[in-house]
Amino acid sequence: MKEELIISGRMNPGIDPFLHIWHWHIPVYLFLGGLAAGILFFAALYTIMGREKEMPTAVKWATFVVPVALVFGLMALFFDLKHQMFFWQLYTTVRIESPMSWGAWVLMFITPLSMLWAASYIKEAIPSWEWKFKILDQIMTLVDKYRKTLAWAMLALAIILGIYTGILLSAFNARPLWNTSLLGPLFLVSGMSTGAATILWMSKDHYERRIMSMIDLVLIVVEIFFIIHLFMGFLASTAVQIEAADLFLGGQFTVSFWVFVVILGLVFPAILEILELSGRKIPAAIPALLILFGGLALRFIMVEAGQLTRYFY
Amino acid sequence: MRYAMAIDTRKCVGCSDCVVACQTENNVPIGYCRDWITETVDGSYPNVEIELRTERCNHCDNAPCVRCCPTGASHIVDGGAVLVTPNKCIGCGACIQSCPYDARYSHPEGYVDKCTFCNHRVIKGEQPACVSVCPTKCMYFGDLDDPDSDVSKALKNRKYKALAPEAGTKPHIFYMI
Numbered sequence: 447m448k449e450e451l452i453i454s455g456r457m458n459p460g461i462d463p464f465l466h467i468w469h470w471h472i473p474v475y476l477f478l479g480g481l482a483a484g485i486l487f488f489a490a491l492y493t494i495m496g497r498e499k500e501m502p503t504a505v506k507w508a509t510f511v512v513p514v515a516l517v518f519g520l521m522a523l524f525f526d527l528k529h530q531m532f533f534w535q536l537y538t539t540v541r542i543e544s545p546m547s548w549g550a551w552v553l554m555f556i557t558p559l560s561m562l563w564a565a566s567y568i569k570e571a572i573p574s575w576e577w578k579f580k581i582l583d584q585i586m587t588l589v590d591k592y593r594k595t596l597a598w599a600m601l602a603l604a605i606i607l608g609i610y611t612g613i614l615l616s617a618f619n620a621r622p623l624w625n626t627s628l629l630g631p632l633f634l635v636s637g638m639s640t641g642a643a644t645i646l647w648m649s650k651d652h653y654e655r656r657i658m659s660m661i662d663l664v665l666i667v668v669e670i671f672f673i674i675h676l677f678m679g680f681l682a683s684t685a686v687q688i689e690a691a692d693l694f695l696g697g698q699f700t701v702s703f704w705v706f707v708v709i710l711g712l713v714f715p716a717i718l719e720i721l722e723l724s725g726r727k728i729p730a731a732i733p734a735l736l737i738l739f740g741g742l743a744l745r746f747i748m749v750e751a752g753q754l755t756r757y758f759y
Numbered sequence: 760m761r762y763a764m765a766i767d768t769r770k771c772v773g774c775s776d777c778v779v780a781c782q783t784e785n786n787v788p789i790g791y792c793r794d795w796i797t798e799t800v801d802g803s804y805p806n807v808e809i810e811l812r813t814e815r816c817n818h819c820d821n822a823p824c825v826r827c828c829p830t831g832a833s834h835i836v837d838g839g840a841v842l843v844t845p846n847k848c849i850g851c852g853a854c855i856q857s858c859p860y861d862a863r864y865s866h867p868e869g870y871v872d873k874c875t876f877c878n879h880r881v882i883k884g885e886q887p888a889c890v891s892v893c894p895t896k897c898m899y900f901g902d903l904d905d906p907d908s909d910v911s912k913a914l915k916n917r918k919y920k921a922l923a924p925e926a927g928t929k930p931h932i933f934y935m936i
Contacts, residue, residue, distance in 0.1 A: 454796035528850025529869030546829035620859035
């Protein structure tokens, strides 16, 4: 029986007895970032496919949520920083090997882009709207003119935004629970699923709802597939990964993960959407809210559990 | 030039002089420590084996903390020591998440701090504070690329190990077992 202890009384705040340096700010940002990525992905996709008329909420109205989500997400990130006055240092360099650097730059581009995109549809939503400054009118005309180009840029940026949050966590090889290349795709699909759920909830168009329901269903199935493979991967990995997986397979996160994330957040909404698609009337708010809740729960659990997993002691 | 440290676990008595010396030399805030002592007990009395180690940042070749830092605050200097530039650090905590040895901590002033191999002493030709106070003289520090340095001579005829080599970090603190 081998026992390893720190005997010099180390109790570094945030590090001991186990790592707890990231709190609610990070999961909230991961959720809002994923949501923004999902909505912008569908907005860009349907614009590129030329289907703005059939998918008005996806292309136009849901994107109004995105700048709000991104600003709140960025604020959460800012408040998590411990050396806040130096946050601008992020923008003095591009470090390709650091996913956090990619994220800082992607957000730098996607936030104003999402604001421009949403703003370009304000006149359609509120016909009496007049921009205060003439330059804004000119900018909106430019946005309309280069809509397809902006859509392609937004598609790429949305995918990077959605996937980098998972890649960021997986780059921390010291946290065995996160150190899996499946985390990036999992977070991307989860983000797209929450985006689709929001569009589904906001949409008043029956055709659009049907399409988003079907897409969401596919995304949920893919997400469940990824989760199963996530755990298969852990169990087939080294001792530290098996210990990490054990947190979810009998350990302290078992109930919260499988009930809140999988059953309430994925399986149950999938069943409701199948029922809706086969004719039963289900208020769209229910599966949408459950999916959003599941996405938030997934991120909270992954961030907290990840910090518990380690190589030592 | 590649600085490294070798620690003779058969001579370490776990007195924690190295811990206190470091805190004094580097003005480490109360309640924090840059190095610590671990005791590994194998078996039970009377067939017991105990290994005592003084641990700190391993100043890895393939440092994940340097790779994950978004601003470049975490960097490697000449000689291989991994250092943090406080006014480039935004306190995001990415480096803390990526260190398998839990060697870093968040300084109360906001930036991230850790063992620096007493770089300010080493560039003047002195030894790190922990090495210079060790009462059993079980710690060796020097240039691994120089066959005549303390650390190279210490490692020449002894078996040694590094911590968590499977993490792929290529650490440069070696424990003579």
